[in-house]
Amino acid sequence: MTRDSNTENPRVPSVDRALKILELVSENEMPLGVNAIARTLTISPSSCFTILKTLVQNSYLTSDAATKTYTLGPKAMTFAIKALELRRPFEIAEDVMKRIASKRSVAACVLWRLRPDNHLMVVGTVSGGKGVSIQLDAGHTLPLLIGATGRCAAADLNLAPEQIKDYLSGAQWDNPPPMDAYIEDVERARVDGWAFDQGNFLQGVTTIAVPIPAGDSKLQYCLSVALFGENFSQEFISDLATDLKKAAKKIGTRLFSS
Template sequence: MGSVPELRTVEPELADTSATKLNTVGQALALLRFLADATMPMGVNAISRQLNFAPSSCFRILKQLADAGYAQFDNRTKCYSLGSAAVLLARRSLDPSNTFSLLLPSLTDFVSRTQASVGFWRRIDRDRIVLAGFVESPNPMRIHMSIGQRLPLYIGAVGRAFAAALGLSDDQIRYELAQLRWQIPPDTDEYCRQVQCCRQTGYAVDEGNFAPGVTTVATVLTDTMGGLSYGLSAIRIAGQIGRSEISSIGDALVDLREELGSTWLAQR
């Protein structure tokens, strides 16, 4: 099974996690981040030393987190680890409006017709997208991507589609591309031409730049307020797809976008 490499980002750390600098909410967030990064369960005293918290405060907050399911306490070892409620909360944060679930029947039908895996991307800030949903193709050799993967906005086929929809000029595109790291960097002028082409066809294509041996076709979706909030990427292993099929999948993506725009968005 093929896999798309993940580009990982590092979360900014709190500059000072001492109890004198943080209120209770800040301490709870620091504890959750600590448990998320910990490689093994740890006791209260060890955690309080690492975070420079008073042991009594650390114990009190950890107990509350454990009672709510955000931390897990092992009675045998007296150690804490991250709880399952934190996982559920994180998953919910990927798609607060539950959009992927609403689209899933249409996306599943698209996958069965095109034999392409489909990624559902949500724009989370000015220059980032996150994979909020994924439907694998039925092919024996297929692409897998991890939910929660975050990428720069303008990378890959989805990036070209966003650049086209947001109306970036060639100079703006060149600036944005200079900030990115690719597996195989595209030629900047060619990327600009591909963005222009996307404005005409409604879909963009990445052939091996984001991930060698992988061809991706993508388009973007607007939310109920007309904002460019979502991207759809159809993904195939390069040896399984020809030029004519790329166009067919692209046209099918545009049709799907129009279908969704006139049905589920209108109903919300």
């Protein structure tokens, strides 16, 4: 149900093997030797040893000379800690997201982070738990101004029409909205404090998004919900947006209160 923001590229075998080695080592509590790793991943011992040596040299793995086994190294640990830090806002927001997702039986409630590279990144997702749901993996990215969340971001960031056109050039939609209509949506979102997308980004899916208040700081996070269908009444959408704004306010207080 999602459009991948990454193009398909051929896999690089050596990189693929290195990643599988890191995954295997991280999943095992006990240190692993080269033969055990090679056997599990069906890699030749010589190739496996060469990759292990490179990972050790770059601090992704640590080797024990006495037992000739390998464990995660300091650089891998640094990545893990950073990932947990990025996940922390979702842990703070999750119970609020679950309540609105359950109350409204939405296909998904998503916490988004605005990245410096002009992309939206999924921090975490919950579903209403009834029927078919939409699952977005943490780390999934989309162009900054795409969909309801994009309109919401454009409104809060006070982007001029010319900037909006530049950001949206090349963006992929199922049913691209006319630029004038999109800009009108942004202006409306600036006044109302929420935005919605009915089948533009993903055909058959309606999304509603709000900014998460960050006090005097610039916009960092948005909250959105997605529902299957495109024929919802304006009253239904407005009521859901009101609930979403209340949820975003609670989350903002938790994230940014001193």
